[in-house]
Amino acid sequence: MRTKVAIIGAGPAGMLLGQLLHSYGIENVILERQTKDYVLSRIRAGVLEQGTVEMLETLGITGRLHAEGLVHEGIELLFGGQRHRVDLTRASGGKAVTVYGQTEVTRDLMDAREAAGLTTQYLAQDVALHDFDGKNPRVSYTKDGLTHELACDFIAGCDGFHGVSRKVLPSSALQTYERVYPFGWLGLLSDTRPVSNELIYTNHERGFALCSMRSPTRSRYYVQCSLDEKVEAWTDDMFWDELRRRLDREAAESLITGPSLEKSIAPLRSFVAEPMRFGRLFLAGDAAHIVPPTGAKGLNLAASDVHYLSHALREFYDDKSSAGLDHYSATALKRVWKAVRFSWWMTSMTHRFPDNDGFATKLQQAELDYVVRSSAARSSLAENYVGLPYSFGKPADGARE
Numbered sequence: 330m331r332t333k334v335a336i337i338g339a340g341p342a343g344m345l346l347g348q349l350l351h352s353y354g355i356e357n358v359i360l361e362r363q364t365k366d367y368v369l370s371r372i373r374a375g376v377l378e379q380g381t382v383e384m385l386e387t388l389g390i391t392g393r394l395h396a397e398g399l400v401h402e403g404i405e406l407l408f409g410g411q412r413h414r415v416d417l418t419r420a421s422g423g424k425a426v427t428v429y430g431q432t433e434v435t436r437d438l439m440d441a442r443e444a445a446g447l448t449t450q451y452l453a454q455d456v457a458l459h460d461f462d463g464k465n466p467r468v469s470y471t472k473d474g475l476t477h478e479l480a481c482d483f484i485a486g487c488d489g490f491h492g493v494s495r496k497v498l499p500s501s502a503l504q505t506y507e508r509v510y511p512f513g514w515l516g517l518l519s520d521t522r523p524v525s526n527e528l529i530y531t532n533h534e535r536g537f538a539l540c541s542m543r544s545p546t547r548s549r550y551y552v553q554c555s556l557d558e559k560v561e562a563w564t565d566d567m568f569w570d571e572l573r574r575r576l577d578r579e580a581a582e583s584l585i586t587g588p589s590l591e592k593s594i595a596p597l598r599s600f601v602a603e604p605m606r607f608g609r610l611f612l613a614g615d616a617a618h619i620v621p622p623t624g625a626k627g628l629n630l631a632a633s634d635v636h637y638l639s640h641a642l643r644e645f646y647d648d649k650s651s652a653g654l655d656h657y658s659a660t661a662l663k664r665v666w667k668a669v670r671f672s673w674w675m676t677s678m679t680h681r682f683p684d685n686d687g688f689a690t691k692l693q694q695a696e697l698d699y700v701v702r703s704s705a706a707r708s709s710l711a712e713n714y715v716g717l718p719y720s721f722g723k724p725a726d727g728a729r730e
Contacts, residue, residue: 337494
């Protein structure tokens with residue numbers, strides 16, 4: 330089998346890249362180690378930047394998103410027992426975010442790919458990447474007990490943090506940067522009405538909490554917990570009691586509880602691997618970087634990587650120019666590191682660290698108070714939260730990225 334671009338991974342990054350390339354007339358095949366149902370069973374975040382929504386709109390697959398997604402023009406910061414609203418739309422010059430589950434984004438992309446008759450090989454085992462440092466890369470895999478080989482022009486590694494694409498590279502070819510946070514998020518999903526119409530980010534002496542949602546009738550809540558915690562030790566009642574303790578009185582009294590649909594503990598880390606290109610192999614999404622979910626950037630960073638990579642491949646095939654491919658890593662990493670900084674800042678401002686002393690706690694309180702009282706600080710938060718604009722190449726002196 331032969332194609333122009335072999336995409337490893339059928340998550341949102343791989344599916345979005347495949348659909349964009351198809352819209353540009355570029356053949357592609359997606360290889361996925363798991364089943365379709367398994368991919369769709371993974372519970373992930375769902376706050377979409379405006380740029381991500383606009384990208385999906387260009388593909389004509391936002392029918393369900395616009396019907397079911399929740400447009401949010403603000404967030405609330407809860408500290409000192411009081412909530413403070415940050416008007417994202419006003420502070421960012423008219424932008425907003427849309428709450429729509431990552432699983433639903435992936436499902437919409439899968440449906441569009443199937444409707445177009447494009448090839449996705451699920452249950453592709455033992456995936457191996459070959460000769461990507463030359464001009465004739467290929468990917469081998471097994472399925473149904475048979476060995477297959479896919480020849481291609483380029484390979485896109487969209488297979489996540491634990492995927493094969495980054496692991497196949499020699500350690501000497503990579504520079505990695507990592508910050509592992511000394512806590513995790515205990516999350517609970519329930520079919521209950523959200524406690525607020527907008528997300529609540531809480532800084533509390535007992536630890537961080539986040540009140541989020543998937544729909545007007547499905548809520549997603551998180552509380553900061555120790556990495557030593559076991560999800561099995563937390564009953565639903567224990568979770569709800571702990572969440573109430575970290576909310577203001579009005580939210581605690583109006584919180585609607587119910588049985589959990591899913592409960593899990595997620596560790597937090599910041600991770601970046603550079604560069605994101607190795608010959609004809611390109612990394613995108615979690616294969617290249619991880620951010621803590623505090624800033625709602627994981628899926629959106631994958632989308633921006635795919636945006637840059639799809640444009641570069643289109644330029645290669647349409648204009649016979651490799652300039653976009655040559656600059657892909659540097660261009661993508663500029664936006665990646667800004668998102669890493671923002672996610673780190675939001676995490677540092679809202680969580681309780683084991684070594685927090687009185688001085689560190691006072692600094693957090695001062696930072697939060699500054700954000701809600703300063704128009705400049707609110708604008709900075711809003712600009713990053715709704716999504717920085719995409720840029721190509723080096724901006725002119727004084728130009729805004």
